[in-house]
Amino acid sequence: MIGYMLVGTNDLARAGEFYDALLGTIGASRFMEEDNYFIAWARKPEETSFGVTIPFDKQPAEKGNGNMAAFYLETPDEVKAFYEKALSLGGTCEGAPGFRPEDAEKGFYAGYFRDLDGNKLNGFCMVE
Numbered sequence: 001m002i003g004y005m006l007v008g009t010n011d012l013a014r015a016g017e018f019y020d021a022l023l024g025t026i027g028a029s030r031f032m033e034e035d036n037y038f039i040a041w042a043r044k045p046e047e048t049s050f051g052v053t054i055p056f057d058k059q060p061a062e063k064g065n066g067n068m069a070a071f072y073l074e075t076p077d078e079v080k081a082f083y084e085k086a087l088s089l090g091g092t093c094e095g096a097p098g099f100r101p102e103d104a105e106k107g108f109y110a111g112y113f114r115d116l117d118g119n120k121l122n123g124f125c126m127v128e
Helices: 012-024 076-088
Strands: 004-008 029-034 038-042 049-053 069-072 092-099 107-114 120-127
Touching: 012 029, 012 038, 012 049, 012 076, 029 049, 076 092, 076 107, 076 120, 092 120
Parallel strands: 004 049, 069 120
Antiparallel strands: 029 038, 038 049, 092 107, 107 120
16 A cells, blocks of 8 residues: 655765665665655655655755654564664663553553654564
């Protein structure tokens, strides 16, 4: 249903380095880019992709309150590794990996963080 997700950046080169390192941990790599405008990553070109862009209107990129991109992963260990990689690259914590609600022992498991531009993201999985 969703083809791609974009978030804004004010520094495309810096965002590119952040996402090359982060998304490389889940098997995604750059598959489209236009110098000084946008970069997109995917595991396969025909699958859902994620990208960063300089806003088309040339106004500063701003984080959206209530906006978030979520990356589906297979296991809690993958969620933890993805979250920890984001923080090691300069991302900031928005909610440590764990079940939501916190007292659950199965179901929705996620780790939330913000990228270098303040965009909110998470890695999540479903645990049976």
